Amino acid sequence: xxxxxxxxxxxxxxxxxxxxxxxxxxxxxxxxxxxxxxxxxxxxxxxxxxxxxxxxxxxxxxxxxxxxxxxxxxxxxxxxxxxxxxxxxxxxxxxxxxxxxxxxxxxxxxxxxxxxxxxxxxxxxxxxxxxxxxxxxxxxxxxxxxxxxxxxxxxxxxxxxxxxxxxxxxxxxxxxxxxxxxxxxxxxxxxxxxxxxxxxxxxxxxxxxxxxxxxxxxxxxxxxxxxxxxxxxxxxxxxxxxxxxxxxxxxxxxxxxxxxxxxxxxxxxxxxxxxxxxxxxxxxxxx
Amino acid sequence: xxxxxxxxxxxxxxxxxxxxxxxxxxxxxxxxxxxxxxxxxxxxxxxxxxxxxxxxxxxxxxxxxxxxxxxxxxxxxxxxxxxxxxxxxxxxxxxxxxxxxxxxxxxxxxxxxxxxxxxxxxxxxxxxxxxxxxxxxxxxxxxxxxxxxxxxxxxxxxxxxxxxxxxxxxxxxxxxxxxxxxxxxxxxxxxxxxxxxxxxxxxxxxxxxxxxxxxxxxxxxxxxxxxxxxxxxxxxxxxxxxxxxxxxxxxxxxxxxxxxxxxxxxxxxxxxxxxxxx
Numbered sequence: 380x381x382x383x384x385x386x387x388x389x390x391x392x393x394x395x396x397x398x399x400x401x402x403x404x405x406x407x408x409x410x411x412x413x414x415x416x417x418x419x420x421x422x423x424x425x426x427x428x429x430x431x432x433x434x435x436x437x438x439x440x441x442x443x444x445x446x447x448x449x450x451x452x453x454x455x456x457x458x459x460x461x462x463x464x465x466x467x468x469x470x471x472x473x474x475x476x477x478x479x480x481x482x483x484x485x486x487x488x489x490x491x492x493x494x495x496x497x498x499x500x501x502x503x504x505x506x507x508x509x510x511x512x513x514x515x516x517x518x519x520x521x522x523x524x525x526x527x528x529x530x531x532x533x534x535x536x537x538x539x540x541x542x543x544x545x546x547x548x549x550x551x552x553x554x555x556x557x558x559x560x561x562x563x564x565x566x567x568x569x570x571x572x573x574x575x576x577x578x579x580x581x582x583x584x585x586x587x588x589x590x591x592x593x594x595x596x597x598x599x600x601x602x603x604x605x606x607x608x609x610x611x612x613x614x615x616x617x618x619x620x621x622x623x624x625x626x627x628x629x630x631x632x633x634x635x636x637x638x639x640x641x642x643x644x645x646x647x648x649x650x651x652x653x654x655x656x657x658x659x660x661x662x663x664x665x666x
Numbered sequence: 667x668x669x670x671x672x673x674x675x676x677x678x679x680x681x682x683x684x685x686x687x688x689x690x691x692x693x694x695x696x697x698x699x700x701x702x703x704x705x706x707x708x709x710x711x712x713x714x715x716x717x718x719x720x721x722x723x724x725x726x727x728x729x730x731x732x733x734x735x736x737x738x739x740x741x742x743x744x745x746x747x748x749x750x751x752x753x754x755x756x757x758x759x760x761x762x763x764x765x766x767x768x769x770x771x772x773x774x775x776x777x778x779x780x781x782x783x784x785x786x787x788x789x790x791x792x793x794x795x796x797x798x799x800x801x802x803x804x805x806x807x808x809x810x811x812x813x814x815x816x817x818x819x820x821x822x823x824x825x826x827x828x829x830x831x832x833x834x835x836x837x838x839x840x841x842x843x844x845x846x847x848x849x850x851x852x853x854x855x856x857x858x859x860x861x862x863x864x865x866x867x868x869x870x871x872x873x874x875x876x877x878x879x880x881x882x883x884x885x886x887x888x889x890x891x892x893x894x895x896x897x898x899x900x901x902x903x904x905x906x907x908x909x910x911x912x913x914x915x916x917x918x919x920x921x922x923x924x925x926x927x928x929x930x931x932x933x934x935x936x937x938x939x940x941x942x943x944x
Contacts, residue, residue, distance in 0.1 A: 500876025603773025606878035
């Protein structure tokens with residue numbers, strides 16, 4: 380769903396004749412209203428995170444970030460992202476390839492299925508793996524006999540994270556690759572290029588910026604996933620807590636400054652993600 | 667489909683389609699089917715009483731009504747923001763445009779604790795409203811505000827490209843014929859962007875119904891009053907009531923599927939219209 384929105388829109392400014400635009404005062408009022416809304420809804424929460432994080436000074440801030448539980452949460456978050464993001468990247472490229480380069484029946488259905496995780500509540504995303512692998516789940520007793528633990532452990536957290544971030548790379552690439560068509564690949568094929576070399580030499584250079592943004596965005600979502608991970612993690616401090624869960628625990632223990640300090644890391648990740656997006660847009664419009 | 671008979675010269679159709687279907691089935695479709703299989707373990711009467719229990723019904727009502735309000739507010743302000751970003755020039759526009767995506771990239775829990783702090787009695791906005799007797803945090807208004815945050819980019823990013831591509835000639839014609847600006851907007855521009863606006867609204871609404879992270883902090887989670895459906899699933903799970911949790915989830919899933927179908931139908935229509943215009 381989010382991916383219906385791609386970074387590669389036509390950005391050129393259209394000069395409008397005077398009769399086709401609003402009076403400057405009306406323009407000013409509309410701009411003011413829009414900015415006020417964005418300020419209240421988006422900017423204020425970001426400012427709050429840093430204001431609260433540094434409320435008790437920089438010492439408290441850095442202590443919250445360097446305490447063992449925070450470090451182990453950071454480590455787990457990185458592990459999960461390092462597994463989930465490449466998996467979904469491979470999936471996204473394969474799905475975008477088949478959808479954009481071939482005609483086949485049921486394509487629209489396939490696109491809808493890829494979107495499915497967007498429409499499913501993150502809590503339900505966690506629940507489905509619980510029903511599958513939990514102690515009372517379909518495979519639970521068998522897994523228990525084998526001594527394999529999936530729920531309340533890293534595999535469960537990875538699975539839930541993969542589920543929630545399945546569509547991102549695919550949805551970023553599909554419109555981009557559809558717009559590029561198949562001519563270049565067909566030309567390469569007619570010149571005798573084989574499968575993978577067509578992909579590496581022709582397709583990949585064309586999609587690299589869109590792919591980069593898709594990867595970065597799914598990374599941000601993977602590191603920040605809360606609801607789904609909350610269901611499957613079991614909240615074992617120092618073991619199965621990711622950064623967002625650590626934020627929650629600190630907050631519920633009224634350690635607000637520490638909680639916001641950890642949250643500020645995630646804000647920086649989000650801002651970094653959007654900076655990459657801006658660079659990608661700039662690079663792709665330069666071409 | 668014009669090329670369906672001719673085989674494509676490009677390689678990898680079977681491999682990429684096979685992998686895509688395998689991956690989706692294993693990670694998404696089969697696990698989701700588990701919800702319905704588990705629901706069938708209940709008898710119809712048990713299922714019905716699980717999903718029509720007053721506390722469950724209240725949670726659906728709260729989830730749907732707050733998501734609806736947030737979707738409507740976002741439709742209005744999202745359209746305004748898209749309009750301003752596409753049509754006007756002002757300093758800092760690029761940065762403002764980038765900020766719209768913050769809710770996509772920011773973890774929901776972070777948004778949740780920040781909004782709760784702002785709107786609580788001692789917060790920047792909450793303390794201003796407190797003397798007026800208006801409470802936001804720990805009420806349904808608070809839930810709605812969290813959902814506005816989550817849903818805003820869906821509306822802006824769906825409407826923006828359509829507004830950009832809107833032919834200015836039709837507007838010119840309307841203006842030449844002596845239409846006033848607002849009339850032009852209502853009669854010419856609004857019908858053109860309506861499918862996009864509806865899609866954006868539906869996306870924000872669908873996301874709002876299932877949202878968890880940003881809401882649990884600000885909602886206060888009082889049963890019957892500020893307990894959303896996803897939270898009730900969570901509560902049931904913590905009490906090891908798997909069947910009860912699954913029954914609530916099954917109903918929510920069906921609603922999500924219907925919404926997703928509506929959204930995709932809208933998008934196909936938009937696409938077809940865009941192709942017809944080329």
